[in-house]
Amino acid sequence: MAVSRVLGIDPGSRVTGLGVIEAKGQTLRHIYSGCVRTTGSELGPRLGQIYRGVAHVIEKYKPDTISIEQVFMSKNAQSALVLGQARGAALLAAIHGQKAVSEYSALEIKNAIVGTGRATKEQVQQMVKMLLGLHDAPPTDAADALGCAICHIHNQQILRRISASDSVA
Amino acid sequence: MAVSRVLGIDPGSRVTGLGVIEAKGQTLRHIYSGCVRTTGSELGPRLGQIYRGVAHVIEKYKPDTISIEQVFMSKNAQSALVLGQARGAALLAAIHGQKAVSEYSALEIKNAIVGTGRATKEQVQQMVKMLLGLHDAPPTDAADALGCAICHIHNQQILRRISASDSVA
Numbered sequence: 001m002a003v004s005r006v007l008g009i010d011p012g013s014r015v016t017g018l019g020v021i022e023a024k025g026q027t028l029r030h031i032y033s034g035c036v037r038t039t040g041s042e043l044g045p046r047l048g049q050i051y052r053g054v055a056h057v058i059e060k061y062k063p064d065t066i067s068i069e070q071v072f073m074s075k076n077a078q079s080a081l082v083l084g085q086a087r088g089a090a091l092l093a094a095i096h097g098q099k100a101v102s103e104y105s106a107l108e109i110k111n112a113i114v115g116t117g118r119a120t121k122e123q124v125q126q127m128v129k130m131l132l133g134l135h136d137a138p139p140t141d142a143a144d145a146l147g148c149a150i151c152h153i154h155n156q157q158i159l160r161r162i163s164a165s166d167s168v169a
Numbered sequence: 170m171a172v173s174r175v176l177g178i179d180p181g182s183r184v185t186g187l188g189v190i191e192a193k194g195q196t197l198r199h200i201y202s203g204c205v206r207t208t209g210s211e212l213g214p215r216l217g218q219i220y221r222g223v224a225h226v227i228e229k230y231k232p233d234t235i236s237i238e239q240v241f242m243s244k245n246a247q248s249a250l251v252l253g254q255a256r257g258a259a260l261l262a263a264i265h266g267q268k269a270v271s272e273y274s275a276l277e278i279k280n281a282i283v284g285t286g287r288a289t290k291e292q293v294q295q296m297v298k299m300l301l302g303l304h305d306a307p308p309t310d311a312a313d314a315l316g317c318a319i320c321h322i323h324n325q326q327i328l329r330r331i332s333a334s335d336s337v338a
Contacts, residue, residue, distance in 0.1 A: 043260070044260050044263070044264050044270050045264065047257055047260055047261050047264065048261065048264045048265070051261055051265075071250065076246065077245065077246050077249040078249075080246040080247075080249040080250040080253060081240065081249040081250070081252065081253040081256075082253065083250065083253065084249060084250040084251065084252065084253020084254045084256075084257065085253045085254065085256055085257030085260065086257065087250075087253075087254055087257070088216055088253065088254030088255065088256070088257025088258050088261070089257050089261055091212070091213050091216055091254065092216050092217065092220055092257070092258055092261060094213070095213050095214065095216065095217045096217070096220075101213050
């Protein structure tokens with residue numbers, strides 16, 4: 001049975017959540033979760049920290065695919081601009097790692113994990129814990145990143161089922 | 170007399186302007202100007218194109234410093250997010266090139282080049298042409314990037330004069 005590894009990324013200018021999951025059929029296995037916490041007040045070096053943190057996880061855990069959260073559409077253009085730069089750094093590390101990149105909105109992720117787009121952060125944490133058979137619920141940023149990876153795996157499974165039923169029909 | 174090379178960058182998700190200027194005392198010399206035009210609809214590969222374009226110019230023209238425009242504060246959070254990602258890609262290439270990075274607002278650049286923050290794009294183009302002794306006015310994106318580099322050079326000259334008068338006093 002095919003095994004695939006997915007790195008989920010929840011980008012942020014202060015904290016970028018990262019989570020690696022291995023999927024073998026219906027079985028999901030937690031490989032790694034953590035986050036990059038940026039330090040300092042200057043944006044440039046913080047972007048460098050995000051880039052290196054993501055590149056390091058790609059290098060170490062060798063995911064087949066990367067699943068990145070479409071960031072929250074802030075009403076504030078200034079914060080969207082900062083968040084955009086952080087997401088750009090994470091996305092570039094993925095592109096430079098020559099990985100296929102998929103993007104999912106927070107709504108799609110919550111729907112895939114909890115079954116409703118209106119799920120709270122705590123519900124996402126609890127469902128991620130359950131789906132991966134973890135002892136404890138992961139911290140929110142890591143849980144969101146793991147959720148983003150699980151969302152991609154579900155999505156691929158659904159696409160495979162659709163394509164299988166098409167070829168039977 | 171000390172010679173310094175400055176790369177100015179005017180970031181954008183579709184067109185990123187680039188301009189390299191050499192300063193020797195009061196004399197400015199145009200070394201290079203051009204732009205990175207991104208192609209395709211997917212943001213990830215476009216960020217890769219911006220990163221590679223900026224990295225290529227850094228590698229080829231070996232600037233001492235990089236001067237990057239603080240991007241326009243759009244009222245639209247969605248476009249600020251896209252622009253932020255493009256700026257993040259340009260900034261990362263500068264950081265990875267291990268160059269000192271300075272940032273200037275459009276207002277500061279217009280003030281430095283034309284003498285008024287309310288200058289039009291055409292006025293910036295004409296003044297950049299004059300200051301660099303060019304035959305033709307450069308296209309707007311390149312002119313903005315060259316303007317950003319000139320703004321940094323002016324700024325450094327003012328700082329040096331202040332520090333010289335301090336040491337005399």
